[in-house]
Amino acid sequence: MGSLSGILQRPIVAAAAVAVASVSADLSDKLPSLxxxxxxxxxxQSHSSFSNSVKEPNFSWVSHISFxxxxxxxxxxxxxxxxPTTYFSFPNSIQKIIPNTLxxxxxxxxxxxxxxxxxxxxxxxxxxIPTSPPDVLYRWHLPEPDAIDVSGSSDCSLxxxxxVVVLLGWLGSKQKHLKKYADWYTAxxxxxxxxxFPMAEILSYQVGGKAEQDIDLLVNHLADWLEEEHGxxxxxxxxxxxxxxxxxxxxxxxxxxxxxxxxxxKGCIVDSAPVxxxxxxxxxxxxxxxxxxxxxxxxxxxxxxNESNVEVLVGSNKPAATEAALLLILELFFGVIxxxxxxxxxLSDVLSLLSSRQPNxxxxxxxxxxxxxxxxxxxxxxxxxxxxxxxxVRACNFVFTPHVDHFRNDPKLYSSQLTDFLDDYVLTCxxxx
Numbered sequence: 001m002g003s004l005s006g007i008l009q010r011p012i013v014a015a016a017a018v019a020v021a022s023v024s025a026d027l028s029d030k031l032p033s034l035x036x037x038x039x040x041x042x043x044x045q046s047h048s049s050f051s052n053s054v055k056e057p058n059f060s061w062v063s064h065i066s067f068x069x070x071x072x073x074x075x076x077x078x079x080x081x082x083x084p085t086t087y088f089s090f091p092n093s094i095q096k097i098i099p100n101t102l103x104x105x106x107x108x109x110x111x112x113x114x115x116x117x118x119x120x121x122x123x124x125x126x127x128x129i130p131t132s133p134p135d136v137l138y139r140w141h142l143p144e145p146d147a148i149d150v151s152g153s154s155d156c157s158l159x160x161x162x163x164v165v166v167l168l169g170w171l172g173s174k175q176k177h178l179k180k181y182a183d184w185y186t187a188x189x190x191x192x193x194x195x196x197f198p199m200a201e202i203l204s205y206q207v208g209g210k211a212e213q214d215i216d217l218l219v220n221h222l223a224d225w226l227e228e229e230h231g232x233x234x235x236x237x238x239x240x241x242x243x244x245x246x247x248x249x250x251x252x253x254x255x256x257x258x259x260x261x262x263x264x265x266k267g268c269i270v271d272s273a274p275v276x277x278x279x280x281x282x283x284x285x286x287x288x289x290x291x292x293x294x295x296x297x298x299x300x301x302x303x304x305x306n307e308s309n310v311e312v313l314v315g316s317n318k319p320a321a322t323e324a325a326l327l328l329i330l331e332l333f334f335g336v337i338x339x340x341x342x343x344x345x346x347l348s349d350v351l352s353l354l355s356s357r358q359p360n361x362x363x364x365x366x367x368x369x370x371x372x373x374x375x376x377x378x379x380x381x382x383x384x385x386x387x388x389x390x391x392x393v394r395a396c397n398f399v400f401t402p403h404v405d406h407f408r409n410d411p412k413l414y415s416s417q418l419t420d421f422l423d424d425y426v427l428t429c430x431x432x433x
Contacts, residue, residue, distance in 0.1 A: 137214055138195040138221075139175055141182045147189040156427055160189035162232045163266070163426065164225065166218075168247055169196035170240035170272070170404050172290030181237065181407065184415065190235075193218070197242060199290060207342045215246065219253045226264050235426055237269040239404050241286060241374065244273040248350040251359065262359040266426050269364045269418065272371060272404045275378040276355050278338040278347050284330035285373040289403060292323060298372040298403050355385065362392040362425040366406055366417060373403040394421060 148157060165185045167178050178194040185192045195218055197211070205211050226232050238244045247268065254261040275282045289298040297319040319327065337343060363386070367379045376397070383395050396417050401409040 136175060138193055138218055139182075141186050141192040141194065143186050143189045143191060147187055157189060159427055161191070162229070163235060164191045164193055164222070164232075165235045165237055166222070167192060167194045168236065168238045168243035169194070170290075171197070171202065171242040171286050172199050172293075173197075173239065173404075184418070193222075195246070197246070202242075207346050212249065215249050216253065219250055219257065222250075223254075223257060223261060226261060233264050233266045233426075235267045235269070235422075236265065237271065238273065239271045241273045241275055241282065244270055244354070245347075245350055248354040251357075252350065252353055255353075255357075265359045265361050267362050267364070267421065268358075269366065269421065271366045271406065272368070272374055273379070274354070274382055275374055276351050276382050277378075278344060278351070280331050280334035280338055282374065282378075283334040283338065284327050287330050287334075288319075288323060288327050289373055291326065295320075296323060299405065300372075301370070301400060301402055301405075301409065355382075356389070358386075358391065360391070362394070362421070364417065364421045365393065365395040366398065366414070367395070368398040368401045368403075368406060370398075370400050371403045392425070 143160070148161070167181055169178055173196050175194055175196055178196065182192040182194050201211050201214070222234065226234070236247050236250075238247045251262065285298065289296045293299070318324075338347065365379060365383055367374065367376060369376045380395075383393055386393050394417075396413070398406045398410060398413065407414040
């Protein structure tokens with residue numbers, strides 16, 4: 001199949017026009033954070049993900065590290081973080097983070113001390129640096145210095161140092177949106193990789209094209225890291241159907257490249273997913289929410305009484321006329337695209353793997369009855385299927401929180417779910433320490 005960009009042009013231009021009209025017409029009031037009811041249940045189950053990816057025009061992607069953390073780590077020379085062989089160009093935004101007194105030489109020494117570059121040394125800063133670089137493909141986050149036992153005497157500290165949490169972003173997410181999740185993990189001593197797909201890459205998706213090549217880069221990076229030392233493991237944390245399907249493509253590539261890599265996955269957390277079918281309505285809702293962001297009805301919060309089964313939407317209960325028009329256009333569009341033979345076959349392969357051939361590791365589902373993008377019945381039906389297949393699964397329904405917004409609305413409950421899951425399935429050695 002050729003590139004979809006030509007097919008997409010007219011309906012997407014129309015959709016974008018509707019989205020712009022909506023942004024100017026609808027004023028969103030800031031909504032107070034509401035605590036979710038603690039209605040979480042434990043079940044038995046396993047994993048999930050997708051096959052789309054990112055293209056960044058006129059800018060070579062590069063995996064970034066939090067530089068401030070590197071300068072504080074006395075033991076950083078012992079930390080090996082594999083980065084693809086490439087030349088590094090540093091955007092203006094990074095220069096602002098580093099005091100002028102440090103200069104670029106300290107930045108380069110920090111990279112070398114952490115043994116990040118396997119190939120040629122980074123090139124010097126030049127005037128050719130783009131003024132407003134696009135978001136990077138993926139970024140590596142080092143653990144917080146005060147969260148690490150430098151002596152290495154703690155079993156928990158050793159396990160965390162050998163575990164990378166891979167965060168796979170939702171449609172339209174950027175690195176800045178995943179930072180709060182990365183910070184949660186790094187504050188507890190974990191290494192983290194954040195991976196996002198720019199919208200332009202998904203709109204120009206081609207089977208076997210640039211998007212999947214970008215996932216190949218991430219897969220090769222992870223495989224290199226796992227092969228460096230025995231005992232290293234992965235935990236995946238996916239967001240929405242985009243992140244979940246990305247996870248599926250990664251699993252597929254692991255199986256083709258080295259099936260033993262599947263056994264290195266110790267857990268998967270699925271936030272606001274899945275819908276295990278090629279549903280045009282779900283795809284339309286996801287793209288609409290990504291286009292309109294806070295102006296979308298998908299971002300509104302439900303409040304109500306669990307006892308009386310009353311649910312009230314803060315704001316309008318129905319999408320505005322412009323959003324309804326956008327949804328209609330997108331649903332018609334995806335009704336055609338998802339039925340194209342090559343696209344349908346590719347999605348079917350990934351969904352089949354996620355449904356019946358996931359690795360044998362525990363899984364946590366975080367979802368909400370108020371999600372306007374991913375129907376709650378789809379999530380709970382998939383959970384039951386995985387349970388019947390013999391997987392270890394936990395699930396938590398946040399009830400009133402919007403799509404991929406559970407952490408912001410109820411950070412205490414979200415944190416407790418992650419902590420319990422990691423303690424019980426990833427950091428099991430800590431219980432015997």
